[in-house]
Amino acid sequence: MKKIRITLVGGGTGLSVLARGLRKYPVDISAIVSVADDGGSTGIIRDQIDMPAPGDIRNVMTALSDVETKLENLFAYRFKKEALGGHALGNLMLAAMYDMTGDFAVAVKELSKILNVKGTVIPSTNISPKLAARMEDNSIIVGESYIPEVKQKIEEVYLIPNDTVATPEAIEAIEKSDVIVFGPGSLYTSIIPNLIPEGMKEAIGKAPGIKVYVSNIMTQIGETVGYSAADHLDAINTHMGQNVIDFIILNEEDIKGRISDYYNRNDMTAVESDRDRLGEMGATVITDHRLVEIDGEGAVRHDNKVLAEIIYDIALKEISTLQYKK
Amino acid sequence: MKKIRITLVGGGTGLSVLARGLRKYPVDISAIVSVADDGGSTGIIRDQIDMPAPGDIRNVMTALSDVETKLENLFAYRFKKEALGGHALGNLMLAAMYDMTGDFAVAVKELSKILNVKGTVIPSTNISPKLAARMEDNSIIVGESYIPEVKQKIEEVYLIPNDTVATPEAIEAIEKSDVIVFGPGSLYTSIIPNLIPEGMKEAIGKAPGIKVYVSNIMTQIGETVGYSAADHLDAINTHMGQNVIDFIILNEEDIKGRISDYYNRNDMTAVESDRDRLGEMGATVITDHRLVEIDGEGAVRHDNKVLAEIIYDIALKEISTLQYKK
Numbered sequence: 001m002k003k004i005r006i007t008l009v010g011g012g013t014g015l016s017v018l019a020r021g022l023r024k025y026p027v028d029i030s031a032i033v034s035v036a037d038d039g040g041s042t043g044i045i046r047d048q049i050d051m052p053a054p055g056d057i058r059n060v061m062t063a064l065s066d067v068e069t070k071l072e073n074l075f076a077y078r079f080k081k082e083a084l085g086g087h088a089l090g091n092l093m094l095a096a097m098y099d100m101t102g103d104f105a106v107a108v109k110e111l112s113k114i115l116n117v118k119g120t121v122i123p124s125t126n127i128s129p130k131l132a133a134r135m136e137d138n139s140i141i142v143g144e145s146y147i148p149e150v151k152q153k154i155e156e157v158y159l160i161p162n163d164t165v166a167t168p169e170a171i172e173a174i175e176k177s178d179v180i181v182f183g184p185g186s187l188y189t190s191i192i193p194n195l196i197p198e199g200m201k202e203a204i205g206k207a208p209g210i211k212v213y214v215s216n217i218m219t220q221i222g223e224t225v226g227y228s229a230a231d232h233l234d235a236i237n238t239h240m241g242q243n244v245i246d247f248i249i250l251n252e253e254d255i256k257g258r259i260s261d262y263y264n265r266n267d268m269t270a271v272e273s274d275r276d277r278l279g280e281m282g283a284t285v286i287t288d289h290r291l292v293e294i295d296g297e298g299a300v301r302h303d304n305k306v307l308a309e310i311i312y313d314i315a316l317k318e319i320s321t322l323q324y325k326k
Numbered sequence: 327m328k329k330i331r332i333t334l335v336g337g338g339t340g341l342s343v344l345a346r347g348l349r350k351y352p353v354d355i356s357a358i359v360s361v362a363d364d365g366g367s368t369g370i371i372r373d374q375i376d377m378p379a380p381g382d383i384r385n386v387m388t389a390l391s392d393v394e395t396k397l398e399n400l401f402a403y404r405f406k407k408e409a410l411g412g413h414a415l416g417n418l419m420l421a422a423m424y425d426m427t428g429d430f431a432v433a434v435k436e437l438s439k440i441l442n443v444k445g446t447v448i449p450s451t452n453i454s455p456k457l458a459a460r461m462e463d464n465s466i467i468v469g470e471s472y473i474p475e476v477k478q479k480i481e482e483v484y485l486i487p488n489d490t491v492a493t494p495e496a497i498e499a500i501e502k503s504d505v506i507v508f509g510p511g512s513l514y515t516s517i518i519p520n521l522i523p524e525g526m527k528e529a530i531g532k533a534p535g536i537k538v539y540v541s542n543i544m545t546q547i548g549e550t551v552g553y554s555a556a557d558h559l560d561a562i563n564t565h566m567g568q569n570v571i572d573f574i575i576l577n578e579e580d581i582k583g584r585i586s587d588y589y590n591r592n593d594m595t596a597v598e599s600d601r602d603r604l605g606e607m608g609a610t611v612i613t614d615h616r617l618v619e620i621d622g623e624g625a626v627r628h629d630n631k632v633l634a635e636i637i638y639d640i641a642l643k644e645i646s647t648l649q650y651k652k
Contacts, residue, residue: 089422095405115441
């Protein structure tokens with residue numbers, strides 16, 4: 001039997017968490033990952049080697065590995081000795097493969113084979129782009145890590161150089177998927193950066209698979225403060241030039257009383273479900289009372305098992321409907 | 327059915343070549359590898375990080391991998407940029423694991439899991455020893471790579487520090503093996519260094535498995551010039567303090583006319599089969615007219631397929647004899 005093909009689109013930790021949950025199901029997972037990150041150690045290595053950002057790629061490879069903890073430790077290891085640099089070993093491994101193959105997507109594929117990574121990890125673009133944002137006041141901020149820092153309303157994000165092209169591997173994954181999942185993750189700095197390389201918008205627009213957006217549970221400082229679920233979806237559709245999302249997975253439980261003060265102090269609130277506007281955009285709402293996991297300290301996140309279960313159910317239903325239609 | 331357990335003992339390229347040949351058979355392979363090498367890039371990294379020699383370990387891991395060429399390229403990769411050092415990436419990976427685990431044998435085991443290496447690669451000792459040789463004139467040469475350079479007759483080799491202990495993993499492999507294969511490889515700098523860490527001699531002496539020595543085809547400059555097959559075996563037995571080898575695999579074809587001038591110029595001749603003396607030492611001779619591979623330029627080596635086939639046959643026969651005895 002042909003396995004269901006699921007493509008995840010995102011970056012940051014959100015994508016890794018979902019990949020880890022889905023790994024347990026009999027599905028073919030591809031993950032299209034943003035490579036515009038310029039913060040932390042990824043920023044440091046990009047200063048020395050002009051390459052797409054390795055950090056999120058590493059995290060997803062780790063999440064799809066059978067020896068997850070071991071690989072995570074190896075990837076994260078930094079030599080103390082000055083002579084060997086302060087680089088994370090995983091970044092060096094990706095840099096080495098990139099230098100040998102001259103193609104970042106091929107480098108990720110080859111390293112994935114060596115490390116016996118299940119699924120396919122695909123950088124959204126093969127060059128080393130910068131993410132830029134135009135704010136409501138028309139000011140331009142360049143650099144993924146700087147965008148949330150100005151704490152202004154974002155109108156649009158784009159890549160520099162302007163003609164950054166999507167990897168053929170990413171386009172192919174989109175074309176062949178039964179289900180395409182956007183998120184969870186930072187809206188403007190993890191998800192949308194994958195949609196804007198040339199060729200991607202058209203591929204997603206034409207793709208036969210069903211498109212699912214996983215809304216964040218909390219709004220995010222410097223990116224989505226005050227945003228409802230429909231505002232999130234609207235940002236995606238605006239960058240896509242059309243309504244593309246078939247299903248939106250969101251939380252409708254009242255969690256106000258259980259979240260930590262950290263959120264209140266930073267104007268971060270639960271993302272509100274505005275079903276009417278979502279319906280107007282053509283997105284069917286899917287929710288589950290077990291979707292949110294709140295730990296003892298009031299930190300909020302998706303329950304990755306529940307999220308994976310929901311996505312697998314959507315995929316199964318859709319596949320059987322399609323077979324029935326034939 | 328329990329798989330036949332074969333342990334290879336050696337170093338250098340000989341061990342890798344045999345491992346590659348045996349990988350195709352349904353056997354459990356362990357490889358005990360000498361870590362006293364101090365030449366080339368291995369020497370350079372040992373100058374900066376006090377660790378057992380990673381080079382031969384890497385080669386055997388590669389030979390036991392399903393993605394051999396890819397892993398070989400990644401391991402061998404060196405960054406051109408000064409800031410990232412001139413180190414082979416594989417040495418850095420082993421150094422990182424060694425630093426994280428504090429135990430070289432565990433480091434090799436963990437990295438093998440991450441890289442999905444079949445079989446078990448075991449350093450013969452966990453510390454960073456130097457190999458020393460006492461020559462016929464009682465002079466002492468320290469450093470594996472220097473020993474062959476003096477081109478004198480070697481009386482004995484030993485490790486510094488003197489109390490270097492064998493890894494428990496190596497002892498266990500010896501105890502549990504159905505077949506233990508010594509060589510092919512440099513007699514004094516690849517094979518014997520594995521026999522001298524404390525605990526090894528006793529383990530091999532008591533081991534129930536059959537012991538096979540694969541004789542080199544050509545004598546080796548600075549190590550075994552003028553040696554017959556029995557002289558090779560005698561060197562092993564002398565270091566072991568007893569006769570331990572049950573079978574010796576050697577070449578008896580006349581290859582004189584087919585070898586390159588390089589050998590003649592360096593006093594390297596075909597190793598002579600002196601069956602009477604071998605018999606006195608308790609070793610049964612096994613030979614095959616296809617054992618030697620000579621390329622168009624007259625370079626001589628073992629045919630790794632034939633060698634693996636011979637060893638697998640010995641193992642099968644021995645196992646069935648043992649079952650019959652029970």
